[in-house]
Every structure is written in structure tokens, then in C-alpha cells.
Amino acid sequence: MVNEAVESFTRAEACATEEKDLESAAQYSAAMGLLLLSEQRYSEALAAYDRAVSRLPCSEEVWAARGEALCELGRFEEALDSQRKAIDLCSGPDPGLLYNVALTYAGMGDADGCGKALQKALDADRMQVMAIVQNFDGDGELFAQRRQDEAAFLTRRLQEADGDSERRRWQRLKEVVTALRQLEEDPAWLRDRLLDSASGRNQTAYGSTWIESFCHLADAGSLYCTGTAPQQMVVFGSSIGWQCFLGHLHLGYAPCRGFEILASQVQAAQRLAEELGLEDGVEFRCQDALEADVSEAGLVWLNTYAWPAEVKQRVAQKLLQELPEGSQVVSYEPIPTAGLCWQGRHLRLKASVNLEASWDPELTAEVHVFTLRTVYLVQMKKTAHIWPPKPHKTLPRP
Numbered sequence: 210m211v212n213e214a215v216e217s218f219t220r221a222e223a224c225a226t227e228e229k230d231l232e233s234a235a236q237y238s239a240a241m242g243l244l245l246l247s248e249q250r251y252s253e254a255l256a257a258y259d260r261a262v263s264r265l266p267c268s269e270e271v272w273a274a275r276g277e278a279l280c281e282l283g284r285f286e287e288a289l290d291s292q293r294k295a296i297d298l299c300s301g302p303d304p305g306l307l308y309n310v311a312l313t314y315a316g317m318g319d320a321d322g323c324g325k326a327l328q329k330a331l332d333a334d335r336m337q338v339m340a341i342v343q344n345f346d347g348d349g350e351l352f353a354q355r356r357q358d359e360a361a362f363l364t365r366r367l368q369e370a371d372g373d374s375e376r377r378r379w380q381r382l383k384e385v386v387t388a389l390r391q392l393e394e395d396p397a398w399l400r401d402r403l404l405d406s407a408s409g410r411n412q413t414a415y416g417s418t419w420i421e422s423f424c425h426l427a428d429a430g431s432l433y434c435t436g437t438a439p440q441q442m443v444v445f446g447s448s449i450g451w452q453c454f455l456g457h458l459h460l461g462y463a464p465c466r467g468f469e470i471l472a473s474q475v476q477a478a479q480r481l482a483e484e485l486g487l488e489d490g491v492e493f494r495c496q497d498a499l500e501a502d503v504s505e506a507g508l509v510w511l512n513t514y515a516w517p518a519e520v521k522q523r524v525a526q527k528l529l530q531e532l533p534e535g536s537q538v539v540s541y542e543p544i545p546t547a548g549l550c551w552q553g554r555h556l557r558l559k560a561s562v563n564l565e566a567s568w569d570p571e572l573t574a575e576v577h578v579f580t581l582r583t584v585y586l587v588q589m590k591k592t593a594h595i596w597p598p599k600p601h602k603t604l605p606r607p
């Protein structure tokens with residue numbers, strides 16, 4: 210399909226060039242560039258953008274996209290040139306463009322350049338940058354509104370809380386969510402995250418689940434820790450610790466152990482745990498989640514949706530082999546069928562819930578809850594021929 214689309218764009222571009230309609234030709238090559246960029250075919254995308262800028266040199270969008278392709282190819286100085294051209298063509302400071310410049314500096318490992326560009330982006334429109342960081346499918350205004358709704362939800366739940374212990378719980382939840390949302394706005398954290406994740410941006414993409422969604426999933430999937438189930442929770446890709454904090458305060462697990470490969474995220478989560486006095490309930494490790502001990506986990510939370518397919522397969526195999534009976538697994542995507550069964554042990558789908566996540570305001574992120582179950586097969590007795598011994602066949606004499 211993609212190759213067919215590229216062919217169609219190529220033909221349309223050639224026709225427009227023949228008819229001397231250079232603007233249309235540039236638009237076809239830019240559209241092709243965008244498609245190839247999304248397919249991670251960066252060299253071809255760059256070639257398409259080169260053609261587009263030569264015909265339409267006044268389009269900031271095309272210069273910006275060309276910069277993105279160059280950045281992905283590791284040609285950072287050229288990327289910066291292209292991005293600066295885009296900025297010069299803009300009527301005012303564009304937070305998205307400035308954020309892309311910060312990404313390029315991060316790729317170069319230039320912390321100072323990254324921090325300065327990021328600060329300019331935040332000064333231009335803080336909420337727009339937040340929306341970009343959270344992969345939010347909407348503008349800064351919508352994002353700010355969504356955050357206010359979340360804060361209002363917490364205030365309401367606190368007001369409606371019945372009894373002292375409920376009130377204390379909602380008070381703690383409100384403190385934690387407020388602290389996490391503040392951290393997400395901290396320029397130093399944003400910069401460190403960009404620098405830290407420069408070499409594997411897809412796998413380390415950021416996003417968060419709104420507290421309303423978390424509470425809804427907790428009820429719909431019956432995720433609460435019970436007296437009889439194992440008390441530990443393990444989070445794969447814990448980032449700044451959202452699910453560990455909420456798993457401890459709202460679901461009642463302890464310890465809630467997060468595994469995360471980005472050191473900046475682990476340090477930030479640890480700092481928060483100390484500030485909030487929650488070190489006894491949550492723990493964060495800068496370690497590959499494939500090395501996590503899940504043998505005593507009552508709940509495993511997977512943030513693996515952007516991880517490579519081969520790693521996801523290994524995660525599923527690990528869970529099947531190591532989880533205790535009855536453990537629950539939360540995943541933001543279905544687990545591949547091949548990873549659902551091993552030697553009688555199954556990850557059985559318990560619930561699928563449509564949830565709103567930061568990266569999806571359309572309520573379409575489907576979250577799945579699985580339970581580890583073992584099916585014990587009744588072994589059929591084989592009638593072994595042990596006694597009397599098999600009659601020895603004597604070869605017929607010639």
C-alpha cells in the first residue's frame with residue numbers, strides 16, 4: 210500500500226512538473242516525504258523534501274519536515290540549518306519548531322543547546338509543548354483544559370470521600386498527581402528526558418494515563434490488591450513512576466517496583482518518592498524490565514506498546530514462565546496470540562476497557578487485563594510394555 214501511494218505521488222509530481230505547476234509538484238513531493246518519514250524511510254523522505262524545498266522555498270513546514278528527516282539520519286548540523294530556515298519563515302515563535310530544535314541538540318548530546326531551545330519553546334507556549342511531549346492528539350489549549358478536568362476530578366473525589374481513611378487516601382492521591390504533573394512541566398526534567406532518550410526515541414516515548422482512566426480501569430478490571438493474592442506490583446517501563454505511585458496508594462500493592470531504562474526518569478521518580486514520603490511503598494530501578502523478578506507479583510503493568518516486537522514477545526514469554534498463578538497483567542494492547550500460552554500456562558483475557566490516555570483524547574486506547582491460569586491436563590496412562598518382556602523375534606533361518 211505504501212509503495213503504491215509513493216508511486217501515485219511520483220506520477221502526480223511528474224505530471225505537475227510537466228505542466229510547470231511547481232507549487233503542486235512541491236506539495237506532492239512534500240506529501241510523499243511525510244509518508245516516507247512515518248515509514249521511517251528517512252533517506253527517501255529527505256530526497257522528497259529536497260525536491261519540495263527547491264520548488265517551494267518559502268514553506269516553513271517543508272523546511273521543518275526536511276530538518277526532521279536530517280535529524281533522524283544523524284545529520285544534525287544540516288538539520289539545524291533546515292530548522293532555522295523554517296523558524297525564520299515563521300511570523301512568530303513556533304513552540305513545535307523550537308521543540309524540534311531541542312530534539313536535534315539532544316541528538317548531538319548538547320545539553321546546553323537543548324535546554325536553551327526547550328526554554329524558548331516553553332516561553333512560546335508551555336501547554337503546547339506539554340501536549341507535544343505527551344503525544345497528545347490536540348492543541349495546548351485542549352491539553353490545559355484536560356489537565357484542569359483531572360484536577361477537578363480529584364477535588365470532587367476528595368470532597369465526596371467517606372470517612373477519615375478514604376479522605377486521607379484521596380488527599381494523598383491528589384498530592385501525588387499534582388506533584389507528577391508539576392514534574393512534567395519542569396524544564397530540567399524535560400531536557401534530561403530528551404537527552405536521555407535521544408538514541409531510542411520511539412521505544413522511550415512518553416505518555417500518561419489520566420487519573421480518571423486509572424480509577425475506571427481499577428474498578429472495571431478488579432485490579433485491587435486482595436489479602437489472598439501476592440502483594441507486589443511490577444511496572445515495565447515505569448517512567449516517572451505514575452503507576453507505581455497509584456498502584457500503591459489506590460490499589461494497595463506494596464512494594465510497587467518500577468523498571469525503567471532511562472536514568473533521568475528513575476532519578477526523578479526516586480526523588481518524588483522521598484519528597485512524598487512513599488519510599489516504603491514504591492521502588493524504582495534503572496534496569497531492563499526483562500530482568501525483573503515477577504515471581505511474586507500480584508499485578509504486572511506493561512507499558513510496552515512502543516517497544517520492539519521481538520522484545521514484546523520475550524516479555525510475554527517471561528510472564529508465562531515466571532508469574533505466580535492468578536496474577537493479573539495490564540497491557541495497553543493485545544498480547545500476541547503466540548505469547549498467550551506455554552506448557553498449560555495461559556494469559557487469559559479478563560477484561561478489555563476503552564480508556565482515555567494522554568496520547569488519545571478520542572477514548573479509543575483499549576486496555577486489556579489478563580490473568581495467569583494454568584490448565585492441568587489429566588495425563589493419559591500409556592500402557593508401557595514392561596512385563597512380560599516382548600517376545601524376542603527370531604529371524605527366520607535361511
Ligand SMILES: C[S@@+](CC[C@H](N)C(=O)[O-])C[C@H]1O[C@@H](n2cnc3c(N)ncnc32)[C@H](O)[C@@H]1O
Nearest residue numbers: 413414417418446448451468469470497498512
Ligand atoms: C510510554 S512510557 C511509560 C509511561 C507510562 N504510561 C506512565 O504513565 O508512566 C514507556 C517507558 O518504557 C521505557 N522502556 C523502554 N524499553 C524498556 C525496557 N526494556 N525496560 C524498561 N523500560 C523500558 C521507556 O524508556 C519509557 O519511559
